Amino acid sequence: MIGIHRGGAVVADRIERELAQQHHILRGNLDISFYRDDLDTIAPNPEVRPSELPFDINGKTIWLIDDVLYTGRTIRAAMGELFDYGRPAAIRLAVLVDRGGRELPIHADAVGLTTRADPRMHVELMHDGAWRVAQRQVKS
Amino acid sequence: MKSMQHLFGIAQLSAAQIDYLVNLGYSFIDVNRRAIKKAPTLRGKTIINLFFENSTRTRTSFELAGKRLSADVINISAATSATKKGESLLDTGMTLAAMQPHVLVIRHAIAGTCEFLADYLHNTAIVNAGDGAHEHPTQILTDLLTLKQAWGTPRGKVITLVGDITHSRVARSHLIAAQKLGYTLRIVAPKTLLPAEIERYGCEIYHEFDDALPGSDAVYMLRIQSERLTDNCAFPSVREYHEAYGLNRKRLNMAKPEALVLHPGPMNRGVEIATDVADSVHSHILQQVEHGVAIRMAVLTALCAGQDEAVSETATEAEA
Structure with a gap:
């Protein structure tokens, strides 16, 4: 199970805690900053951190975890990065919120909440004790 | 930003x-x-x-x-x-x-x-x-990455920088970075290899290597750049330099127990740094390269x- 930094890693930690009693799960986190397709317009985030994949992914089934699924570009970047670590048997995608607005042919295998958010809205997962989804207006 | x-x-x-x-x-x-x-x-x-x-x-x-x-x-x-x-x-x-x-x-x-x-x-x-x-600049940023990995932050640490300060761009970059990032630089050099008005960088100046070592968190050795030392008066013999300004085991023991040894490379073993020090666990020289x-x-x-x-x-x- 591999969380996408930052939100996806938090969700993956939570799922891991639920499953840890019955299953042994290998955990990793990806920071996809260096695999983005928009470097020409946006500099890497100051909170960029190293990807941590402390196991061999060759031949394994990987569950990729993210908090919010939107355009699909993050997932494309994450899959690109995974293939630089090896050749997994399969990659599945689980997200807590699918907000619609896909720009690539990418689909989640497991979704917590499906909603349709306006493109001008920024959807963010908050986890201050309780989990909630916040929407806020983005400039222009 | x-x-x-x-x-x-x-x-x-x-x-x-x-x-x-x-x-x-x-x-x-x-x-x-x-x-x-x-x-x-x-x-x-x-x-x-x-x-x-x-x-x-x-x-x-x-x-x-x-x-x-x-x-x-x-x-x-x-x-x-x-x-x-x-x-x-x-x-x-x-x-x-x-x-x-x-x-x-x-x-x-x-x-x-x-x-x-x-x-x-x-x-x-x-x-x-x-x-x-x-x-x-990319050398000093490299050094700062090595320090980040070892310490988290260089703030408040003491780094002793030894060698030909006059001809060293690494030294100049560290003098500037120390002021911006809040670490102390102790400069050790013979007077002939020290630029004029170096005090304005707010560093500590030593002419005796042994005096600078107690309390040092890192010892940074510079290469003697013989290609830049065209005037013979500035530099004694190699053996004399190693005696006075070379980092050997005895000197390293005078710094803090966990002190890092740094060098921008290429190093001259037996001149500014003794072989056993260069290969010791204190040495972060290859991490710097990575x-x-x-x-x-x-x-x-x-x-x-x-x-x-x-x-x-x-x-x-x-x-x-």
């Missing part, structure tokens, strides 16, 4: 920009340790390394950094360049810029070469890979990246 168009020296960077580049470099270490050492970050970018001075390590490091990020990298050394046929520096620069590279990495024996060229080459980002005795590639990846990425900030910072706080 202001993004950079060129990297001339540590002097132009704010503490926040330095932290940003060092953290970016930290994230790149992992890419260099994977089985497949390639990320697509700089796909489609062209980088030209233009070296008027010999350098194996810095040039290789820039070349690997560019290639591991999928950029196309060209190396030009002065020995084979048109400069030998009488072309001026400016014409060489303008000719290369006309071929539309994104980044020009320049090493030159004359201080200020990069700033001079940047005035004429408008669409090319320029990285200073060492200009005379002026600055060497981190050099990661830092150059960070610098190239920052220079090729767009000017926009990440989305979360431009969003207005109107929660729905």
Whole structure:
């Protein structure tokens, strides 16, 4: 199970805690900053951190975890990065919120909440004790 | 945070920009340790390394950094360049810029070469890979990455820097960085190898190596650059220098127990550093080399990246 930094890693930690009693799960986190397709317009985030994949992914089934699924570009970047670590048997995608607005042919295998958010809205997962989804207006 | 168009020296960077580049470099270490050492970050970018001075390590490091990020990298050394046929520096620069590279990495024996060229080459980002005795920004950023890995932050630490300060661009970059980042620099050198008015950098000056060592968190040894020591009065014999200013086991024991040993390379064993010290567990010299590639990846990425900030910072706080 591999969380996408930052939100996806938090969700993956939570799922891991639920499953840890019955299953042994290998955990990793990806920071996809260096695999983005928009470097020409946006500099890497100051909170960029190293990807941590402390196991061999060759031949394994990987569950990729993210908090919010939107355009699909993050997932494309994450899959690109995974293939630089090896050749997994399969990659599945689980997200807590699918907000619609896909720009690539990418689909989640497991979704917590499906909603349709306006493109001008920024959807963010908050986890201050309780989990909630916040929407806020983005400039222009 | 202001993004950079060129990297001339540590002097132009704010503490926040330095932290940003060092953290970016930290994230790149992992890419260099994977089985497949390639990320697509700089796909489609062209980088030209233009070296008027010999350098194996810095040039290789820039070349690997560019290639591991999928950029196309060209190396030009002065020995084979048109400069030998009488072309001026400016014409060489303008000719290369006309071929539309994104980044020009320049090493030159004359201080200020990069700033001079940047005035004429408008669409090319320029990285200073060492200009005379002026600055060497990617080396100091590399050192700061090594210090970040060892300590988290250099703030409040004491670094003792030993050797030919006059001819050292690494020393100059550290003098500037120490003030910006809040670490103490103890400078150890014979008077003949110490520049005038060095006190204005706010460093501590020692002429006796042994006096500077107690309380040092790191000991940074500089190479004696015999190619720059043309006047014979400045430097005693190698043996005499090693006696007075070489780092040996006995001296290392006078520093703090966990003290790091650093060196920008290439080192001269038996001159500024004894072999057993260079190979000891205290030595972080090879980590510096490894981190050099990661830092150059960070610098190239920052220079090729767009000017926009990440989305979360431009969003207005109107929660729905």
